[in-house]
Amino acid sequence: MRVKFTKMHGLGNDFVMLDGISQRIKLSPEKIRRLADRHFGVGCDQVLVVEPPRTPDADFRYRIYNADGGEVENCGNGARCFARFVRERRLTGKRQLVVETAGGILQLNLLEGDQVSVDMGVPALEPEQIPFIADRYADTYPLEVDGEVYTIGAVSMGNPHAVLLVEDVEQAPVNTLGPKIENHDRFPQRVNAGFLQVDSRTETRLRVFERGVGETRACGTGACAAVVSAHQRGLVDDTVRVRLPGGTLTIHWSGPEQPVTMTGPATTVYYGQIIL
Numbered sequence: 584m585r586v587k588f589t590k591m592h593g594l595g596n597d598f599v600m601l602d603g604i605s606q607r608i609k610l611s612p613e614k615i616r617r618l619a620d621r622h623f624g625v626g627c628d629q630v631l632v633v634e635p636p637r638t639p640d641a642d643f644r645y646r647i648y649n650a651d652g653g654e655v656e657n658c659g660n661g662a663r664c665f666a667r668f669v670r671e672r673r674l675t676g677k678r679q680l681v682v683e684t685a686g687g688i689l690q691l692n693l694l695e696g697d698q699v700s701v702d703m704g705v706p707a708l709e710p711e712q713i714p715f716i717a718d719r720y721a722d723t724y725p726l727e728v729d730g731e732v733y734t735i736g737a738v739s740m741g742n743p744h745a746v747l748l749v750e751d752v753e754q755a756p757v758n759t760l761g762p763k764i765e766n767h768d769r770f771p772q773r774v775n776a777g778f779l780q781v782d783s784r785t786e787t788r789l790r791v792f793e794r795g796v797g798e799t800r801a802c803g804t805g806a807c808a809a810v811v812s813a814h815q816r817g818l819v820d821d822t823v824r825v826r827l828p829g830g831t832l833t834i835h836w837s838g839p840e841q842p843v844t845m846t847g848p849a850t851t852v853y854y855g856q857i858i859l
């Protein structure tokens with residue numbers, strides 16, 4: 584099978600985008616792993632597939648697969664790239680889009696230049712919604728890893744996130760503690776682990792060890808979850824800049840029951856064809 588693809592990224596979180604409307608694509612976890620492989624395939628953190636919507640209220644459905652082959656619920660940087668992709672590939676002429684994901688409905692707005700703003704929906708904070716094993720909701724939870732107790736926030740942006748505060752994000756044990764949190768048995772569907780440094784009420788820095796991938800240059804849902812968790816702890820204002828290794832996102836959240844808005848760039852790198 585020969586498949587046309589577009590290579591894109593959102594702040595260095597990179598994607599293979601597939602148009603599943605104009606071409607027939609049959610994917611398997613093995614094929615996704617091959618596409619994502621940086622030596623034997625194209626190479627990416629996530630494979631994103633655009634399909635026709637299943638509900639009349641949405642313009643498209645977009646499906647998200649981690650580099651390990653598993654399908655997941657949401658991807659913030661991917662959502663911005665999706666909006667740019669469907670315009671560039673002339674699948675729509677709209678600048679405001681509604682898209683269905685496995686984690687819920689997202690509303691997207693193509694702004695000037697390369698910027699895209701996304702209504703990421705209302706974060707879920709109850710443990711069973713994340714899912715996270717805890718007796719009841721709390722702003723923070725103790726989490727034991729190898730005999731040490733860490734304080735985490737737990738947030739779902741459609742997909743699960745644990746958020747740890749750190750003093751110096753450069754020195755944070757992202758690649759050693761990250762995988763242990765990702766696979767912690769209190770997160771039955773595994774989790775994305777964010778390490779957040781709060782510099783002021785409007786400026787933060789974040790590194791994320793992503794479920795099914797490892798540390799990425801940026802994580803959109805991770806940035807949303809980090810701001811929600813810092814807001815719940817009373818540390819930040821409603822509008823916060825999140826500096827990630829690949830660049831900066833602006834996140835807005837005004838509190839419980841409110842949706843999170845994420846704004847940042849989406850970049851097209853090249854077009855290609857691959858034999859799958």
Ligand SMILES: N[C@@H](CCC[C@H](N)C(=O)O)C(=O)O
Nearest residue numbers: 658659660742794802803804
């Ligand atoms: N990079 C993404 C998140 C992709 C999914 C994540 N790894 C998961 O397993 O939930 C983003 O920008 O949000």
